[in-house]
Amino acid sequence: MNHHHNPPIHHHTTTTQILKQSTTILINSNHLSTFFLLSFLIFSLRLNVETATHSLTSFIDHDPSIKSLLNRLHLPPSSSNHHSPRVKKPFLQLTRVGTLDDDDFFSGDENPDHRFFDTARNIKKNQTLLFFDCFDHLGFVNYSDNGVRVPELVPSNGKVEFKLSESVGIDEKIDADDIYSENVNEGVEDFLKRFELEHHEMSALLFLLGVLSASYGFAILGFVVTYAWVLGIVFVVVVNDLLKGYKSFVRTLWDGSNLGLKRLSGFIVMRWAIRDALTQLLGVWFFGEIEDQYLFFKIFVRLKLMPFSIVSPWVNGVEKEIYGFLLSWILLDTLVSFVFAVDAWIAMADTRKSVREVVKEGCHLLSLMLHPAINLKLLEGIVCGSFARWVLAGLFGKLFASAFQSFMEVYFMVTWLLYYFSVKSKDANASGVPFGQRELERLLEDVR
Template sequence: MPHQPPPPLLHRQNTTTQILHHTTTTIFSTRHHLLVFLFVSQLVFSFHIQVETILQFLTEYIDNNPSIKTHFHQFKTPPKPINHYHPDPFPSFFDDPLKWAFHRVSNDPQPKPELNATILALSSFVSENGPRVSEYIHSVTALSFRVTEDKNTVSKKNQDFFTIWLIVTVFLASYGVAVFGFLVTHSMVNGIIFVMIMIHFLKKKWPLGKIFRDGLDLGMDRLCWLYALRLVLMTGLTQLLGLCFFGNFYDPYTHFKIFVRLKFMPITSVRYWVEGLERDSYGFLFTWLMLDMYMSLYFSVDACVAIADSKKNGLEVIKEGYRLMSLMDNPATNLNLLQNFVCGLYVRSILADVFGPVFAVVIQSCMEAYFLVAWMMYYLCVKSMDANSRGVPFGQRELEAMLVDGGQ
């Protein structure tokens, strides 16, 4: 079979403007492509709305649950107590007749003439058996206090255990749903876009159901591990940055709220502001945005490599992505900067102030889907250029191999 040339214009898209122009024309080239793009944007929009709803529920649950705040406030270092000696008040006869009589005898051992014989006899009995009565009284009193203290301790431990169990259960359930949605949505969206672009260059006509089904299978099979790796790395680095910038804040309750908020930052666009630590918040946000931009640059290319060639393992995917990006580093850097600006927190805040928060999420969801198409175009362009420079064939047969069995 003679080697077929690469798709038209694919090997001549060497600039950011050309890649973006080719991306736009591909999306609006047919009605099927536009419907696929809108469906993918809807998936991204639904994911962001659901994650933000989960985060809002979790935040309100923590703020409105007084037991959680009380549980964390008990870990604060209490002020040193000032000990003052307070003598026991004089006992009442109706509370404890023996103790009342013993105090009467010990404080006034001399019998008064006006006391009757019953009081004298009781006084004489207590005086003769004073130590035994005193020991008995103190033993009973100490035992009653010990039983009460043990009951209070057990009750407090049960309440603390229930509070901890409630916090852990609600947090793990909310975070687990968010992570599951992140992995499934991004893998499925990338898979659908990959199938759409492949059939575009191969000039095939597939029904929408087949595009969605095959895209879901390819994405879940080849991309879940990569997005899980990115999520683990970004979550760990985010918590480390939070510890560096907010570690000196000595409030366990606020620390827990910061921890929860930072766990969701790698999943969706969340900006967290700590009142009273404005300078640290500025530093944290700037450092995190630079880190996220750096990570997204490499993982965007790696995602294209992973879904196009399933024969490569994880390390080979990362090496191949870095090698291809180094061949066209200027367009890759420009695409990454533009994507992080358009889909970032600053533009979202402006759109939310002007058009409302829901419309801002809609626009950014469409732009996220748009840049996924642009990164796939970039990958095919640099792949074609690399193959031509090495004299390796790269045409429709290689594209079909990517789509059918995931590798050449």
């Protein structure tokens, strides 16, 4: 009786069966327009990321002042101490995590005198409390104003308390905000002198870094939202097809996008973080020794945006390193994506599972049908990989290649979801736990 009311999901055991049903769902007249729209979303994300990458690198290439500026961003030796000159360090530098380290912006030696002036105030009645940090390099010696006296030398990281003299009136209190602003300006001037920068060059550099940061932030947001929508809508379409149900085009998009944002946003952020970490670690390995700041900055821009659209970090002059980087990145990315092949659907099906539980169940399910899983991943790597894109771009153009691979990416989402349902049904039957149409209906309960 239970099987009559809750018929099991037919699970496919071969790669051919999974691909056949995926194709049937994809070319269904009720779903084809939906899948084209999802492909367009992925295509738009890729196109925007690649356009942003091209625009940033073109700006760097066509502005001669940027090259001169980046190559001059080294700290000069200390003029005050000829016996222990400061070690030159580049303004931009790959660290162990493959990103710009905070200290690299102002690094000169191991002393803390490279930092901006930092002060805080606490005024209470006739008492002023000032905290001075790293004063020694700014040249404040025996400064006095309105009864406030500063010693000849304020130790670094020191905390000194000063009291206004009794003769100072309330109206003559020191404006700590003015002191802070004045010393911040002096800190900026000190920074400009250290790197031998003009004010307009500093503005150009800050503008470039600001545009890069904004582009990076929008890329992360676009990546998370786009894939949450696409995966959620694919899930709703496939489950409805298996249940022989029907939803309108608008209702499918609405339910799927809501479901994806609710259940998959965190997983997609993790997916981006892993790919970004992989990219940066390989970047450290292959490009960490580059001393040319201009060349490095162009590679850095491409590396930061590469995880969103697999933008090749191609820069003339380091071809050997780039070949090694791309080969290593493709192999490792394929391996990592195989491990996480069904994890998105596990997280979609049960939001209560932790990341460790999702990964553990994913590896378990892959082991139950390992041969079809390997075949699907190899086929996906060939069709959606860099070699296929290079061939298609050469024959039909870059836009066609990107659009085709975006459509095939959606196709393989359907394929892996059907694989997940098949292996889940097989595992449930072996464990004696029911997994049929009733369980599929429950997966959509919170969007009805």
